[in-house]
Amino acid sequence: MNPTDARNSTSSTARTSTANGPTSPSWLAVALPTAGLVALAALVAAGTFSGAFTSFANFADPGVLVRWGMPVATVVTELALAVTVGSLALAACVLPRGPLVDRALGVAGVSAGLWTLAALVQLVLRFSWSTYLPLDAQGFGPALMEYVSTISVGRTYLGIVIVAAVTAAVALLVRGPVGALCTIALPLAALGMQSSTGHAAGASSHDLAVSALFLHLGGAALWIGGLAAIGLVGIRHATTSDVIRRYSEIAGWCFAAVAVSGLVSAWIRIGSLDGLATDYGLLLVVKVVLLIVLGGLGWLHRSTVVARLTAGTATRNAAIGLFWRLAAVEVGVMGAVSGVAVALGSTAPPVPDEPIADPTPAELVTGHPLPPEPTVLRWLTEFQWDLLLAFACAAAVLVYVRWTLRLRQRGDAWPLGRTVSWCLGMVVLFWATSGGAAAYGHVLFSAHMVQHMVLAMVVPLFLVLAAPVTLLMRAVPARKDGSRGPREWVLVLVHSTVGRFMANPVVAAVLFAGGMIVFYFTPLFEFAMTTYVGHVWMVAHFTLVGYLFANALIGIDPGPARPSYPLRLVLLFATMAFHAFFGVTLMSGTALLLPDWFGLMGREWGPSAIEDQQKGGGVAWGIGELPTLLLAVGVAFSWARSDAREAKRTDRKAERDGDAELEAYNEMLAQKADQAVRRGESGRA
Structure with missing residues (x-):
């Protein structure tokens, strides 16, 4: 190769390197073993x-x-x-x-x-x-x-x-x-x-x-x-x-x-x-x-x-x-x-990382001291922080607000009420997992049932009304290279066979109501109370199932083929009846659920463990009524709005075609009447 060709080859290689950039992470490849x-x-x-x-x-x-x-x-x-x-x-x-x-x-x-x-x-x-x-x-x-x-x-x-x-x-x-x-x-x-x-x-x-x-x-x-x-x-x-x-x-x-x-x-x-x-x-x-x-x-x-x-x-x-x-x-x-x-x-910390020398029964069972006797104020001021879930709530608020600001920056509107609903839902979720419901839910079955009802029936109402999936579809651009970001994964889940099956209104109702029996009368209850992985699973399960059920009834987000409004009310009142049955079963029961947990707290205040469990049955029956009533109101409101939209659509169509549909209907009635008269005259003849 002559010097000119060599220079041209070198120049070409340099241009290719500059044009294409680094084609392999050689710096990082050397750094990985060095990092070890x-x-x-x-x-x-x-x-x-x-x-x-x-x-x-x-x-x-x-x-x-x-x-x-x-x-x-x-x-x-x-x-x-x-x-x-x-x-x-x-x-x-x-x-x-x-x-x-x-x-x-x-x-x-x-x-x-x-x-x-x-x-x-x-x-x-x-x-x-x-x-x-x-x-x-x-x-x-x-x-x-x-x-x-x-x-x-x-x-x-x-x-x-x-x-x-x-x-x-x-x-x-x-x-x-x-x-x-x-x-x-x-x-x-x-x-x-x-x-x-x-x-x-x-x-x-x-x-x-x-x-x-x-x-x-x-x-x-x-x-x-x-x-x-x-x-x-x-x-x-x-x-x-x-x-x-x-x-x-x-x-x-x-x-x-x-x-x-x-x-x-x-x-x-x-x-x-x-x-x-x-x-x-x-x-x-x-x-x-x-x-x-x-x-x-x-x-x-x-x-x-x-x-x-x-x-x-x-x-x-x-x-x-x-x-x-x-x-x-x-x-x-x-x-x-x-x-x-x-x-x-491996180094000893200033605060000894050892079990407490003289633990109370509650500390032996739950790992934390027994909270004071609950009052209305303490339900709002007592905290038992779950940092993972608290961080998730804060991140969810930040991401949602960021998406709404992204829409506004490009000139698109997003209802303020939906943003407020999402933020309220995250605040309630934070309270249920780190506030009074969490602090007392570890030691009182009735308080645990409050936590359950809030996660399954209150938080989902706020989330459904916030329409997060709709916001995601509008605020996050689609990827063009075949990778899957949040938008793509949500679409996959919504349109997948499993997603459609789980979101089916009947299936969602069965999961929402029947899941309580499976959870409380199987080892899942103990798994959720005694392990952190089980606790996180419980929170995610209750909230997701509640969201699927509420979205099937009053949802704005894309989802399953929703049934007619009368059938929605039937599903809603069926779940209400099941909650009542479950609550009555607990209220009349004499066998303590998870006795090695709730029965060994050493509480000197409040009712006995079995009396508190019976009280929890009343919570499952009573607290579930108000969210159910709100859902019923939401279904009725959606039904009325649907009828109003259909009436407006019919009126606009009549204005465009001169009420041709009504004219055709009247003409059909006249023809039927004329046919009846002719048949009568023929019969007399």
């Missing part, structure tokens, strides 16, 4: 500083392999779990359908396999760590088997290993966004199980700590794993701009979730500002500083990268290149955060 090394280095430095992994002075030492191997296995476990969650989230909500989705599912399967192995090693080392038994101690194997079969913590960690293995198999078998969305429920359930082990049962603020840890772990996994998965999947330039925009939006929410939950968790464990002077407090400060650095990098993404993606080709390619460089640094900082976080979790 940074995480281990941060773990070693933080653990050495706090002494968390040094020999145990007052106890038998399980050995240096256990002391340092357990935190290393924890780091690997959490990073592999994060990549699994991030890859599945990308496949479900970010990447266009096709090879990239399949590649993301493959990454999820491999990372879930690594997660399984690391979690299994972590389980063995954690058992040795907590019992001070060396790995080669006599009887170690039988003791480990007893730990995973009879001890709740051991069973939880074994359950996480099983979930990880199932996730690996499912991720490699499924295809497409639907498979990814269904699969991501598995690692999220594992995060819920892990969060229940992060704060000792019976310790102070147990419930708040569990919900905060679940939000923290979920946000961090999606944030870290999403960015790592982008590099591992190998996004091509043709889709890089869209992927960056979508991931940036997700990362912003994850940052907010991690920051809020981290602040709450930190305050629970340090107790006061004096706790910042301890080893735990200093490591916490380091973690906060690293989190602020990550927030700054995210801000650079939003202000310099995302803002330039809509510009010309050269500017856009430069922005994409900047993204990969910033992402490489961000992944490294994330690795450091992970290492410090594991060391922090």
Whole structure:
């Protein structure tokens, strides 16, 4: 090749590189293994500083392999779990359908396999760590088997290993966004199980700590794993701009979730500002500083990268290149955060993370002190915070208001009443899950029934009248590359066979009414009361079923083929009768539901447990009447409006065609009368 050809080839390559931008995330590909090394280095430095992994002075030492191997296995476990969650989230909500989705599912399967192995090693080392038994101690194997079969913590960690293995198999078998969305429920359930082990049962603020840890772990996994998965999947330039925009939006929410939950968790464990002077407090400060650095990098993404993606080709390619460089640094900082976080979790906090020395019966059963005797004022002022659900309510209000502002900016109107209805619904949902209904719902069956009725009958009324699906369809643009965002997923659910079946008015009525029997007279009730995952499922189930039923009767949003108005009233009054039957059954019953829970509270105020359960039956019967009456009024109002619209339509049609329909009808009557007269005359003849 002559010098001219060489120069032309070089120039062509440069132009191609400039025109096409970075075609592979080489910066990030180098940064991913580096992040693992940074995480281990941060773990070693933080653990050495706090002494968390040094020999145990007052106890038998399980050995240096256990002391340092357990935190290393924890780091690997959490990073592999994060990549699994991030890859599945990308496949479900970010990447266009096709090879990239399949590649993301493959990454999820491999990372879930690594997660399984690391979690299994972590389980063995954690058992040795907590019992001070060396790995080669006599009887170690039988003791480990007893730990995973009879001890709740051991069973939880074994359950996480099983979930990880199932996730690996499912991720490699499924295809497409639907498979990814269904699969991501598995690692999220594992995060819920892990969060229940992060704060000792019976310790102070147990419930708040569990919900905060679940939000923290979920946000961090999606944030870290999403960015790592982008590099591992190998996004091509043709889709890089869209992927960056979508991931940036997700990362912003994850940052907010991690920051809020981290602040709450930190305050629970340090107790006061004096706790910042301890080893735990200093490591916490380091973690906060690293989190602020990550927030700054995210801000650079939003202000310099995302803002330039809509510009010309050269500017856009430069922005994409900047993204990969910033992402490489961000992944490294994330690795450091992970290492410090594991060391922090192994360091004794200023507020002991141990069960209360002399717990009350209520603290033994529920994990929190017995609230004072309820009054009207205390129903409004007592709180038992569920940080995950409170964060979800605040996010829902913010997103809804943002969508309405988006419509107004482009000149479209959106009724203010719908916005007010949505905000009121979220306020009521917050009160039901973090306010007086939640505080007393854990100790009184009657209060739990109030919570149930509010979630199933009051909150859905506000949500249905707010028409969130209609707003989503109008405010969120459709994607053109085959990926599925919120708009696409809602449309898929609404028009799917399962969605149409669940939203069918008769099916919704059966779920709404019959679900109470299935819930309260099966182990589901105990699952919801004794586990955080079950509690979140209960809230989601009650609210969703109530929404489906209310939407079938008075909904504005697109949904099933709604029945005639008389049939709607029949369905409504049938469910009212069923609620009355259920309430009467409880009011007359003498067998206590969940006696190991409600019967062991040690209350010195209020009625006995069985009397309170009978009172709860009256709540199910009485409180359900008012929302049902409002639904009936709504159906009647919709019926009247429908008749009025039909009358107006008929009047307009008559004005256009000179009342031709009435003329035709009169002519038909005249013809029939004339035929009758002729038949009569013929008969007389």
